[in-house]
Amino acid sequence: MKKLLFQSDDYGLTDAVADGILKGIHQGIIRNTGLFVNMPSSARAAEKIRDCAEVCVGIDINLVAGKPISDPAEVPSLVNSDGHFVPSVQRMREGKVIGRQGMCLCFEQDPYNYEEVLLETENQVKRFIELMGRKPEYFHGHSMATPNTQKAARVIAEKYNILMTLDVMNSNAVSMIPCTWTPKPFPIEDQLKTDVEQHFLQALQASLQHEIGYFICHCGFVEEDLMKETTYTMIRMKDLAMATSPKVKAFLKEHQIELITYRDLKEECSCL
Incomplete structure (x- = not known):
């Protein structure tokens, strides 16, 4: 492996998540992050990263946390009675999963109404443009994908000419480095015991034969605030410690691995 695209998701989920990712950008190896545009922290997060030229900022389309950008009355199947998105754990509990298609979970009946997801997805892209003054540099889905959410994502990504991370994942030119140490569910006590730095170094070592990781x-x-939005909590500080780790930086230097962004992939991978 000569190049590594290192991405940290959920920028703007909360103030603390945004600040942690900013540390990982300025003191570590984060070069790609996706902005949540519908959270109370979103405007602050956007202001802090808008002029960071070293990082590629995409959009994390979020349909499971906080409130929609759209009027809740226009997306009734996406929200609870309080106007907040239905959490993914509730979707899983109430729906019947019958299989997978790539990154998609297939339910007996897709819990996401296509037209409502299409509206909300485009409104989130529009909000990103308002907050950042430019289009997202890439398009990434958050938490849970179904055929309807991916279909809507494809339509909006093509309309705005935004690179989809799904296409990068499926490209023969790029090798996904598996994150096998984060199961679902992932209890807090297990998150605290997980040695992310060691796991990541082992995964990097195993991926050295690939050109782009x-x-x-x-x-x-x-x-x-984070505890109110997600069960993926304490592991975030472990991920941040790994992303700023001297051992990880030394490994990249020793093996002459260049950190890249989606901008580089557009130039290097004609298939994308």
Whole structure:
């Protein structure tokens, strides 16, 4: 492996997550991150990263946390009675999963109404443009994908000419570095015991034969607000420690691995 696309998702989920990712950009190896545009922290997060030329900022389309950008009355199947998105754990509990198609979970009946997802997805892209003053540099789905969410994502990504991370994942030119140490469910006590740095170094070593490696994690500091939005909590500080680790930096230097962004992939991979 000569190049590594290192991505940390969920930028703007909370203030602490945003601040942790910013540390990982300025003091570590994060070069790609996706902005949540529908959270109370989104505007602050966008302001802090808008002029960071060294990082590629995409959009994390979020249909499971916080409130929609759309009027809840226009997306009734996406929200609970309080106007917040239905959490993914509730979708899993109430629906019947019958299989997978690539990254998609296939339910007996897709819990996501296509037209409503299409509306909300485009409204999130529009909000990104308002917050950042430019289009997202890549398009990434958050938490749970179904055929309807991916179909809507494809339509909006093509409409705005935005690179989809799904296409990168499926490209023969890029090798996904598997993150096998983050099961679902992932209890807090198990998150605290997980040695992310060691796992990641082992995964990097095993991927050296590939030309371009691709890894996604979820860095961040931990605060009370985070506990209200997700069960993926303490592991974020472990991811951040890994992303700023001297051992990881030394490994990249020793093996002459260049950190890249989606901008580089557009130039290097004609298939994307």
